[in-house]
Amino acid sequence: MAASTRSLTVDISWTCRSPALSPDKKAVAFVSDRDGSPRVWVQPLTRQGARRARVVDTGPEPVGDVLWSPDGEWLAVTVSPGGGEHTQVWALRPDGTDRRLLAGPTETPARGSAVFVRWTGQGSTLLVAELSASGATEAVLIDACLGHRDTIAAGPLMWPSAVSRDHSRALLRHGPRGMREMSVADLPFGEERPLLPPTTDLGSLSPDGEVAYIRSNAGRDRSALIAMPVGGAPQVVAERPDAELDRFSVSMDGTVALLVWNVAGRCELEVADLIEGGTRPLPPPPVDVISSARLSLDGALAVLAGESPDTPSHVLLCELATGEYYRVAGDDPLPHQIHAELVRFPARDGLELTGWLYRAGPGAGPCAIYLHGGPESQERPTFNPLFQRLLAAGVSVLAPNVRGSSGFGRAFQDADNHALRFHAIDDVADCVGYVVGAGVADPARVACMGRSYGGYLTLAALVTYPELFRAGVDVCGMADFATFYARTEPWIAAAAVSEYGDPVADHELLWALSPLHSFDRLTAPLLVVHGAQDTNVPVYEAEQVVAAATARGVPCRYLLFDDEGHETLRKANKITFMEAVADWFERWME
Known part of the structure; x- marks a missing residue:
């Protein structure tokens, strides 16, 4: 390796996510980990420039999201008690006073969860999704001021x-x-009336409820914005043959929508006129990826969270009339550029795969294949301190989008369902073939790592192609589909059947796809990382991996975070994790 990882230090930049404008456009609230754990901050905005941001006391638990009420009187906040997945919804005044629990579990251990969806625009009413321990969901209207609750829908x-x-x-x-x-x-x-067939996911309503705006790929391969008049025929608001609609935001008055397009991983923005029709592009944003986009009440201003490989997630404002962008909160870009190269290469069956290649230097050296979660997710050119840490240690990184990833159309996303998952495992081996053939990787010093589904795929690749990998890192991955289905949240198990298979009807397939049953083929030293509060992929999956690897004499280290769930939220834990990965690769890929 290029340098001893022990001589290098990690300084994680702080990030800003999920920004929300105040109704008067004089302040923006956002979630930031600038003091070590995700909390709510409020940044005042003035004509003389932005004043210093202040933290809002939301209690000791990590915050996931924040949203300003249309009357300006409340902030809705989603928090994660203990760092786990059983979230609560709180409301509080913008100055941090009058904090009150609106929904979510209060017992220990927690059962169920709650997430706010949006303010309705009527008084201080918030639309909340409450998930029960059995997996059913209730849609509840909650008055943050009076505490009144009205359940409007329920079902699995x-x-x-x-x-x-x-x-x-x-x-x-x-x-x-x-x-x-x-x-x-x-x-x-x-009674409910169906609007659009699968697959549709994001949706919004016009103020009068007569038109639904839906992100959908029904009847097409790539997601578009569809206007669906209640009782009428669908109308295409915007679609592109070269891109998928990543997200959209409709102004509360229903006149305009901001569209964020995913173009081979990077973002482009458009404004749609929902009254007269038509769209117009905005200038390219000063970042590669927009992870959050919300409009002001009048639709004149957008507040964005954006990032690039060398720029941590920060808050931007965009004047829709002029297309001007203003940076209002966030840490500075890195003093050195991190270059993410978009690469394309064929899988063994001819399907084109893509990935983001981060080169540590010229010539062939140690290289890590990093696999994202999901699998209906996408590796994009975002700010990733882990990649920066590995590059500093002389380890190149290929972060591929194997089949099953989103962002490339419905056919590509469905190409790993059920028995097709064996082809996704083959894709990982083809990624190794690419980095070796391109002169990036020394074939004797290739590692595989990933988190969540990427952790599963890492384990599957390690036991299917043991000759290709010198080391592995499994972060909260599934090892055995039978135990995953038995122990995960009921709603996650029910939702996963269409992706992985039915735990009863497809028992034999899931057994064959479960890497734990092939650990006699495991040879790569394995670092296993998990959060003790993880109920999405329960910690039992990690315990099985450690026990099986140890029983077979495979070098194994287990890193368990007692105060984290499926995501690592606290900055100190992120640093510990990155150092552990760098040390593991230094030890086994010298």
């Missing part, structure tokens, strides 16, 4: 997307992963 694998301003109509999403559809329900007791 259901998610409330929107409600009209007068609370007379709700937009609801139903179905498992890859098979979701939208319906509309008249409130309080009207």
Whole structure:
């Protein structure tokens, strides 16, 4: 390796995520880990320039999201008690006072979860999704001021997307992963009417509830924005043959929508006129990836969270009329450039794969294949301190999008379902072939690592192609589908059937796909990382991996974070994790 990892230090830049404008556009609230754990901060905005941000006391637990109420009186906040997955919804005044729990578990151990969806625009009413321990979801309207609760819909694998301003109509999403559809329900007791077939996921309603705006790939390969008049025919608002609609935001007055397009991993923005029709592009944003986009009440201003490989996630404002961008909060870019190269190469069956290549230097050296989670997710050119740490230690990184990844159309995303997953495992081997053939990797010093589904795929690749890998890192990955289905959250298990297979009907397939049953082929030293509060992929998966590897004499280290769940949220733990990975690769890829 180029240098001893022990001589290098890690300084993680702080990030800003999920920004929300105040109704008067005089301040922006956002989630930042600048003091070590994700909390809410408020940045005042003035004509003389932005004043110093202040932290808002939301309690000791990590924060996931924040949203300003349309009347300016409240902040809605999602928090993660203990760093786990059983979230709560709180409301508090923008100055941090009058904090009150609106929804979510209070018992220990926690059961169920709650997430806010959006303010409805009527008074201080918030639309909340409450997930029970059994996996059913309730859509609840909660008055943050009075505490009044009104359940408007309930059912398994259901998610409330929107409600009209007068609370007379709700937009609801139903179905498992890859098979979701939208319906509309008249409130309080009207029957649901289906709007669009699978797959549809994000949705919004016009203020009067007469038109639903839906991100959908129904009848097409790539997701587009569809306007669906209730009782009418669908109309295409915007679509592109070269890109997928990544996200969109409709102004509260229903006049305009901001569209964020995913173009081979990078973002482009457009504005759609929802009254007269038509779209117009905005200038390219000063970042590669936009992870959050929300509009001001009048649709004149957008608040964005954006990042690039050398620029941590920060807050931007965009004037939609002029297309000007203003940076208002966030840490500075790195003093040195991190170059992410988009590469394309064929899988063994001819399917084109892509990935982001980070070269540590010229010539062939140690290289890590990093596999993202999901699998319906996408590796994109974002700010990744782990990659920076490995590059500093002389380790190149290929972060591929194997089949099953999103962002490349429905056919590509479905190309790993059920028995097709064996081809996704083959894709990992083809990634090794690419980096070796391109002169990036020394074939004797290639590692594989990933988190969540990427952790599963790492284990599967290590036992399917043991001759290719010198070391492995499994971060909260599934090892045995039978134990995963038995121990994960009920709603996750139900939603996963369309992706992985039915635990009863497809028992033999899932057994063959489970890497734990092939650990007699494991040879690569393995670092296993997990959060003790993880209920998405329960910690039992990691315990099985450690026990099986140790029993077979494979070198194994187990790193367990007691105060983290499926995501590592606290900065100190992130540093510990990165150092552990760098040390592991230094030890085994010298």
